Amino acid sequence: MSGRSADSITLDIERSIVAGELEEGRPLPAERALMEQYGASRTVIREAITALTAKGFLKSRPRYRPIVCRPDASSAMQAAGGVIKHLLDNSRGVHDLYQVRVLFERVLVRDAATGAGKDDLKRLKDALDDNQAAICDSERFYATDVAFHRVLYTISGNPAYPAIHAGFVEWLAPQWSRMPRSEQRNHDNFLAHQAIYEAILMRDPDAAERALVDHLEASWEFVRSTFFAGENE
Amino acid sequence: MSGRSADSITLDIERSIVAGELEEGRPLPAERALMEQYGASRTVIREAITALTAKGFLKSRPRYRPIVCRPDASSAMQAAGGVIKHLLDNSRGVHDLYQVRVLFERVLVRDAATGAGKDDLKRLKDALDDNQAAICDSERFYATDVAFHRVLYTISGNPAYPAIHAGFVEWLAPQWSRMPRSEQRNHDNFLAHQAIYEAILMRDPDAAERALVDHLEASWEFVRSTFFAGENE
DNA sequence: AATGACGTTTGGTACGACCATATACTGTTG
DNA sequence: CAACAGTATATGGTCGTACCAAACGTCATT
Numbered sequence: 001m002s003g004r005s006a007d008s009i010t011l012d013i014e015r016s017i018v019a020g021e022l023e024e025g026r027p028l029p030a031e032r033a034l035m036e037q038y039g040a041s042r043t044v045i046r047e048a049i050t051a052l053t054a055k056g057f058l059k060s061r062p063r064y065r066p067i068v069c070r071p072d073a074s075s076a077m078q079a080a081g082g083v084i085k086h087l088l089d090n091s092r093g094v095h096d097l098y099q100v101r102v103l104f105e106r107v108l109v110r111d112a113a114t115g116a117g118k119d120d121l122k123r124l125k126d127a128l129d130d131n132q133a134a135i136c137d138s139e140r141f142y143a144t145d146v147a148f149h150r151v152l153y154t155i156s157g158n159p160a161y162p163a164i165h166a167g168f169v170e171w172l173a174p175q176w177s178r179m180p181r182s183e184q185r186n187h188d189n190f191l192a193h194q195a196i197y198e199a200i201l202m203r204d205p206d207a208a209e210r211a212l213v214d215h216l217e218a219s220w221e222f223v224r225s226t227f228f229a230g231e232n233e
Numbered sequence: 234m235s236g237r238s239a240d241s242i243t244l245d246i247e248r249s250i251v252a253g254e255l256e257e258g259r260p261l262p263a264e265r266a267l268m269e270q271y272g273a274s275r276t277v278i279r280e281a282i283t284a285l286t287a288k289g290f291l292k293s294r295p296r297y298r299p300i301v302c303r304p305d306a307s308s309a310m311q312a313a314g315g316v317i318k319h320l321l322d323n324s325r326g327v328h329d330l331y332q333v334r335v336l337f338e339r340v341l342v343r344d345a346a347t348g349a350g351k352d353d354l355k356r357l358k359d360a361l362d363d364n365q366a367a368i369c370d371s372e373r374f375y376a377t378d379v380a381f382h383r384v385l386y387t388i389s390g391n392p393a394y395p396a397i398h399a400g401f402v403e404w405l406a407p408q409w410s411r412m413p414r415s416e417q418r419n420h421d422n423f424l425a426h427q428a429i430y431e432a433i434l435m436r437d438p439d440a441a442e443r444a445l446v447d448h449l450e451a452s453w454e455f456v457r458s459t460f461f462a463g464e465n466e
Numbered sequence: 467a468a469t470g471a472c473g474t475t476t477g478g479t480a481c482g483a484c485c486a487t488a489t490a491c492t493g494t495t496g
Numbered sequence: 497c498a499a500c501a502g503t504a505t506a507t508g509g510t511c512g513t514a515c516c517a518a519a520c521g522t523c524a525t526t
């Protein structure tokens with residue numbers, strides 16, 4: 001009824017991918033094969049492939065066969081990312097997104113404080129130690145900083161959380177990863193991480209949340225004054 | 234350099250849309266016009282349009298000109314939704330997503346308890362009253378239920394929050410909106426909402442969070458036993 | 467067995483054609 | 497003059513063919 005046969009093909013290939021008929025990581029059949037399989041012209045097949053690529057069900061390099069991608073939380077974040085990155089061209093958009101991150105981590109540290117297991121605490125401590133060891137190397141410090149926060153996203157075991165973390169990191173990277181760094185600032189950040197860790201260790205969710213919020217708000221203020229100094233808030 | 238001229242056209246149109254050169258809500262220029270503008274064949278133009286549609290920058294009904302859509306938090310959620318709905322075919326996926334929602338609302342009620350203004354409280358009270366008034370009408374009750382929770386997402390003023398709420402509602406609807414309802418259950422849910430509201434009114438974040446978690450976990454348990462009774466958790 | 471030349475497959479692009487429908491235009495009619 | 501019906505045109509959807517260049521597979525040579 002609604003005129004686009006490409007849509008139904010898109011849907012069917014999508015279904016095949018989720019159903020596992022098209023194996024993840026394998027290349028899609030050749031366009032000319034698909035056009036025989038679906039009895040459609042190459043135009044339509046290519047249109048379906050384009051749509052699936054944009055939707056994140058295929059990864060296609062220019063001259064190669066598209067690779068089948070099983071959808072997971074990570075690809076969902078990536079699909080959203082195509083739009084989200086356009087919302088981040090001003091401080092307002094960046095701050096809105098950053099607030100979401102802060103919101104998220106506030107619960108994560110609270111839950112860590114109340115429910116983290118011994119192994120979780122150890123992973124957190126390890127990440128903290130790595131962070132401390134990298135204070136004098138700003139590039140490595142950024143990586144260990146991200147890694148420390150990532151541990152918080154892994155404690156619950158919900159596979160969506162690490163994917164969400166990856167999204168935050170990627171989307172906020174234009175500002176955070178390119179921020180001027182100094183050993184002094186690294187050290188301050190390490191102390192903030194330590195305060196969070198210790199509050200978690202003391203099983204004090206309120207203190208942990210407070211330490212986290214202080215840390216993230218200071219970080220935002222630094223980014224704001226660095227990149228968005230002129231904009232009206 | 235990498236072989237696809239459709240990609241650069243996609244990017245350029247995307248840029249035109251965010252830059253406002255293509256007005257939101259207006260139809261895209263005709264394909265044959267674009268092919269002259271970009272000096273490309275219709276094949277390429279159509280491929281770009283397909284990609285932009287899948288990315289959420291255009292809304293195209295079958296026989297009409299595509300409508301330009303400025304990206305916002307809502308379209309970002311929608312882009313993610315195309316993938317997310319495939320993750321919700323088992324209780325595991327639904328629960329993972331539901332957990333994210335719970336996480337989100339836990340902070341929202343805490344913040345409401347500590348920082349909600351008089352007008353926020355009034356909107357919350359109005360929603361609660363609507364909810365109570367609809368106890369005997371299960372269909373309306375579901376709507377007022379959703380509306381009550383939505384108020385929580387509007388208090389901070391962050392435009393991303395209502396969009397996220399809309400995403401949760403849409404993605405979880407297959408289970409929640411089709412749950413068997415009764416006046417008894419509606420009443421129980423209303424009492425839960427009332428408890429949340431009162432804790433917020435008393436400026437007690439811990440109580441508000443507890444009331445919310447109790448409410449949402451009971452709701453999940455009911456959904457789980459209704460739709461996923463056989464699955465192993 | 468490693469290597470390099472060669473033909474084949476395949477994705478990227480273009481052109482032209484046809485259909486069906488939405489839209490704009492036009493002439494008729496009340 | 498306005499409402500309407502009929503017609504012409506614009507436009508999206510689909511198809512087929514053709515060509516190019518890069519990737520791939522094959523096979524003979526070393």
